[in-house]
Amino acid sequence: MLKLLNVSYKVEDKTVEIIKNISFEFDKNKIYVITGPNGGGKSSLAKLLMGIYKVSSGKIFYNEKDITDLGITERAKLGIGYAFQHPPKFKGMKVSELLKISASNDKSMVDMRNLLLDVGLCPKDYIDREIDGSLSGGELKRIEIATILARKPNFAIFDEPEAGIDLWSFQKLADTFKKLHENTDSTLVIISHQERILNLADEVILIANGEIKEVADKDEILMEIRNSEDGDCRKICKIGGERIC
Numbered sequence: 001m002l003k004l005l006n007v008s009y010k011v012e013d014k015t016v017e018i019i020k021n022i023s024f025e026f027d028k029n030k031i032y033v034i035t036g037p038n039g040g041g042k043s044s045l046a047k048l049l050m051g052i053y054k055v056s057s058g059k060i061f062y063n064e065k066d067i068t069d070l071g072i073t074e075r076a077k078l079g080i081g082y083a084f085q086h087p088p089k090f091k092g093m094k095v096s097e098l099l100k101i102s103a104s105n106d107k108s109m110v111d112m113r114n115l116l117l118d119v120g121l122c123p124k125d126y127i128d129r130e131i132d133g134s135l136s137g138g139e140l141k142r143i144e145i146a147t148i149l150a151r152k153p154n155f156a157i158f159d160e161p162e163a164g165i166d167l168w169s170f171q172k173l174a175d176t177f178k179k180l181h182e183n184t185d186s187t188l189v190i191i192s193h194q195e196r197i198l199n200l201a202d203e204v205i206l207i208a209n210g211e212i213k214e215v216a217d218k219d220e221i222l223m224e225i226r227n228s229e230d231g232d233c234r235k236i237c238k239i240g241g242e243r244i245c
């Protein structure tokens, strides 16, 4: 469905390579969870998929179409949706208005109440709220996720949906991803460190140092995480390596 072919990404000064020659194909109607250490390149990869970053080399195909040079809007029109790790604020706009403009098809039919309930927000408290600095980070994040649900993308990317969301609401959110997967044939790519989200995965992609280190079944990865005593950095320090953590 969405294919990366030898994709690399360097920042503007061209010295630091953040994504290194990644090739991978995401299949239709699967949940992929991307996980791995901080700074490994997960968000950068998500931004390359969405067209927020432009690849330095390599190609991206979506349903066989070369989308490498398409920007965010064109990719969104093709059905690729992205929920930011740190959602933007839309000062002066109400939650109901944002959900309406986010909806993919018949905007009069958007079931705003259910969308808000799906992300654990009580509609009567939020539907008329303005999207400004008065909303907490977790509230903003949930509204952002609701906009993606409203858009019903065929390929949806969620960057750390757990960030800033309390455990109770988070369980609700995990159920919402599950429901979305069961009721539509969309592909979900979720960047997450949470076991509850990892448990939803058909495939877990482990990214570190800008590369795909492993693609595995969730049980395998969860076992590896549980069995790992220390991170690589600490191990290097322990054995007297030169790297300072």
Ligand SMILES: Nc1ncnc2c1ncn2[C@@H]1O[C@H](COP(=O)(O)OP(=O)(O)OP(=O)(O)O)[C@@H](O)[C@H]1O
Pocket (backbone or CB within 6 Å): 011, 016, 018, 036, 037, 038, 039, 040, 041, 042, 043, 044, 045
């Ligand atoms: N514009 C930039 N200039 C320099 N380095 C950058 C830039 N953007 C990202 N990086 C670096 O690229 C690496 C990957 O960043 P990225 O945000 O993709 O990691 P991540 O795996 O999503 O991390 P986290 O789990 O902490 O969210 C990091 O080391 C980051 O500091």
